[in-house]
Amino acid sequence: MRVVLVGEASEHRENLLAAMPAAQAARTEVVDLPREAAYSSDFDHAFHPDDAVVTLRMQRGGAPLPPMRMLHVPGAGLDGIDIVRLSPETILCNVFEHEIPIAEYVLGAMLDWEIDFTALRASMTDGGWSDRYRSRTPHGELFGKTVAILGYGRIGQTVACRADAFGMRVIAVDPMMPDKTDPSGIAERIDHPRDLAEAAREADYLVVTCPLTDDSTGIVDARVLSALGTNGVVLNVSRAEVVDEGALYAALQDRTIRGASLDVWYRYPKGADDQVSPANHDFLALANVKATPHSCAWTRELSRRRYALIAANLAALEEGRPLLNRIRRDA
Amino acid sequence: MRVVLVGEASEHRENLLAAMPAAQAARTEVVDLPREAAYSSDFDHAFHPDDAVVTLRMQRGGAPLPPMRMLHVPGAGLDGIDIVRLSPETILCNVFEHEIPIAEYVLGAMLDWEIDFTALRASMTDGGWSDRYRSRTPHGELFGKTVAILGYGRIGQTVACRADAFGMRVIAVDPMMPDKTDPSGIAERIDHPRDLAEAAREADYLVVTCPLTDDSTGIVDARVLSALGTNGVVLNVSRAEVVDEGALYAALQDRTIRGASLDVWYRYPKGADDQVSPANHDFLALANVKATPHSCAWTRELSRRRYALIAANLAALEEGRPLLNRIRRDA
Numbered sequence: 204m205r206v207v208l209v210g211e212a213s214e215h216r217e218n219l220l221a222a223m224p225a226a227q228a229a230r231t232e233v234v235d236l237p238r239e240a241a242y243s244s245d246f247d248h249a250f251h252p253d254d255a256v257v258t259l260r261m262q263r264g265g266a267p268l269p270p271m272r273m274l275h276v277p278g279a280g281l282d283g284i285d286i287v288r289l290s291p292e293t294i295l296c297n298v299f300e301h302e303i304p305i306a307e308y309v310l311g312a313m314l315d316w317e318i319d320f321t322a323l324r325a326s327m328t329d330g331g332w333s334d335r336y337r338s339r340t341p342h343g344e345l346f347g348k349t350v351a352i353l354g355y356g357r358i359g360q361t362v363a364c365r366a367d368a369f370g371m372r373v374i375a376v377d378p379m380m381p382d383k384t385d386p387s388g389i390a391e392r393i394d395h396p397r398d399l400a401e402a403a404r405e406a407d408y409l410v411v412t413c414p415l416t417d418d419s420t421g422i423v424d425a426r427v428l429s430a431l432g433t434n435g436v437v438l439n440v441s442r443a444e445v446v447d448e449g450a451l452y453a454a455l456q457d458r459t460i461r462g463a464s465l466d467v468w469y470r471y472p473k474g475a476d477d478q479v480s481p482a483n484h485d486f487l488a489l490a491n492v493k494a495t496p497h498s499c500a501w502t503r504e505l506s507r508r509r510y511a512l513i514a515a516n517l518a519a520l521e522e523g524r525p526l527l528n529r530i531r532r533d534a
Numbered sequence: 535m536r537v538v539l540v541g542e543a544s545e546h547r548e549n550l551l552a553a554m555p556a557a558q559a560a561r562t563e564v565v566d567l568p569r570e571a572a573y574s575s576d577f578d579h580a581f582h583p584d585d586a587v588v589t590l591r592m593q594r595g596g597a598p599l600p601p602m603r604m605l606h607v608p609g610a611g612l613d614g615i616d617i618v619r620l621s622p623e624t625i626l627c628n629v630f631e632h633e634i635p636i637a638e639y640v641l642g643a644m645l646d647w648e649i650d651f652t653a654l655r656a657s658m659t660d661g662g663w664s665d666r667y668r669s670r671t672p673h674g675e676l677f678g679k680t681v682a683i684l685g686y687g688r689i690g691q692t693v694a695c696r697a698d699a700f701g702m703r704v705i706a707v708d709p710m711m712p713d714k715t716d717p718s719g720i721a722e723r724i725d726h727p728r729d730l731a732e733a734a735r736e737a738d739y740l741v742v743t744c745p746l747t748d749d750s751t752g753i754v755d756a757r758v759l760s761a762l763g764t765n766g767v768v769l770n771v772s773r774a775e776v777v778d779e780g781a782l783y784a785a786l787q788d789r790t791i792r793g794a795s796l797d798v799w800y801r802y803p804k805g806a807d808d809q810v811s812p813a814n815h816d817f818l819a820l821a822n823v824k825a826t827p828h829s830c831a832w833t834r835e836l837s838r839r840r841y842a843l844i845a846a847n848l849a850a851l852e853e854g855r856p857l858l859n860r861i862r863r864d865a
Binding site: 331344346347364367466472487491496502 | 634635638639641642643645646648649651652654657658659662663664665666667668670672673674675676677678695696698699700701744750799803806808809810811812818824825826827828829832833834835836837
């Protein structure tokens with residue numbers, strides 16, 4: 204089988220081949236195409252109708268995409284693919300796996316709000332071990348605390364399962380679960396987003412894992428943050444705009460909430476060397492903000508797992524077996 | 535019922551009374567005695583035979599302890615009580631609860647070794663957000679990694695249950711479980727300590743949670759650390775001396791192991807103002823040591839949980855119901 208890796212996917216040739224049994228690797232021809240092949244019809248001739256194509260983006264400015272047997276997106280988001288211009292014959296699949304590192308980031312961040320490793324470590328050297336040992340100040344625990352998870356999909360549920368192991372109480376908030384019960388039994392209840400302020404009022408931690416949609420934009424607003432209160436921490440690992448920027452900045456500056464762990468931002472660089480600030484307000488200057496550079500899912504293991512799933516799907520395609528993460532397009 | 539709080543236990547009068555139903559609190563007379571009452575027979579008259587006494591220490595220099603109905607230690611360790619001088623009639627109980635904060639510290643520390651929140655946060659300001667976003671370096675994951683837990687008692691099992699929720703592989707090492715299987719099904723196997731080097735060889739993290747005994751002193755030696763290897767991290771939340779100090783320092787300095795999270799130390803201050811170093815070697819000067827001041831169990835919630843259990847035991851004693859954590863002394 205011919206497998207075409209477009210743009211940054213071609214950086215993962217080794218991950219793909221390493222995940223294949225030797226026999227599969229031997230019968231797989233891997234072809235690299237540059238990033239431009241995702242956008243320009245000048246490259247249409249380079250795709251064969253029997254190819255499996257791995258790419259995050261495939262658009263022809265509104266014109267039909269070249270025929271191909273499978274288009275495998277090596278990420279979760281399909282926004283780079285002009286799906287309606289893709290032949291109905293083409294099999295479309297994606298990959299997830301980022302729920303694992305994101306959940307690890309969320310739990311690590313919550314534990315850090317409780318334990319404050321940075322301060323504990325600094326205290327070993329500031330002023331000397333003996334005095335510090337005699338005057339230790341107690342820290343907090345996750346056990347028994349409440350986490351509200353906005354967006355109870357793959358990421359939210361992966362967070363919930365770990366939070367549950369720590370003895371936390373879990374409240375989920377999601378519009379897609381109208382019967383309000385969690386099949387896993389972990390979430391105490393599943394609220395509709397219209398009741399987000401009530402969930403925030405009960406929560407010590409508000410974790411934002413929902414997609415950005417018209418409905419979710421700014422849903423964490425001044426009212427929700429006020430309900431979260433002075434013991435509450437916001438953790439955003441989804442999209443910045445789910446949280447109203449001005450309201451968040453005011454709540455943090457005025458300390459009407461305890462703090463925030465922010466991994467996603469209101470402004471991103473668009474090109475190879477432009478310089479933008481991460482937000483319109485100076486969040487980085489606030490002592491109760493723990494800011495990270497959109498890194499929560501960015502692990503060495505993520506790409507290995509994703510390309511291992513792609514390798515398994517390529518074998519399933521060859522052998523006529525069911526595919527993982529196939530996108531239904533009849534809807 | 536009269537309840538006598540000795541020394542630092544008297545700081546927890548509020549925790550004890552707050553945990554009692556109103557009727558129990560109303561019929562409980564709480565008496566405070568100073569720290570010296572734990573050591574001096576001058577205070578023997580202050581204890582009544584029907585008292586429940588809460589104290590970490592009770593010794594009379596080898597002489598019999600005053601008669602009392604119950605002695606409730608508000609911690610796990612019984613080394614402060616001269617048990618053989620305590621009347622066989624006196625009911626002896628202790629409390630745990632520290633397994634929860636210790637497990638949270640261990641998981642938080644392991645997540646921090648994978649994610650390195652300190653470096654991620656620093657990178658948001660060093661050199662600017664836009665360049666940092668374009669050049670993010672991937673971090674690691676706990677998922678799929680192996681943790682070896684030396685000492686599979688209450689603390690080790692509490693660590694294991696959380697590590698399991700992260701998709702980690704768990705190997706337990708404990709001399710008390712000769713059939714080598716874990717009733718919880720979490721540990722893949724339970725090795726005898728004589729096979730500790732083999733468990734270390736398979737482990738990314740070696741967590742020390744066993745008590746300090748003649749057998750466990752120095753059991754994590756140069757051979758075990760060499761087996762743990764350059765990807766391996768030691769986390770010690772038990773007693774420093776379980777890990778051979780010279781061997782640990784050499785392995786960290788030579789980077790034959792990846793690093794260590796150390797919360798327990800080789801030297802402690804003994805008095806109110808003496809100054810000692812935490813160890814004979816300068817661990818604090820090593821970049822791959824994350825040092826904290828014996829704080830892993832030291833949480834605000836710990837005392838509340840412990841005194842809630844003591845309040846429940848006092849009620850059970852009054853009502854003739856079975857007691858929690860009663861120490862059998864016929865052995």
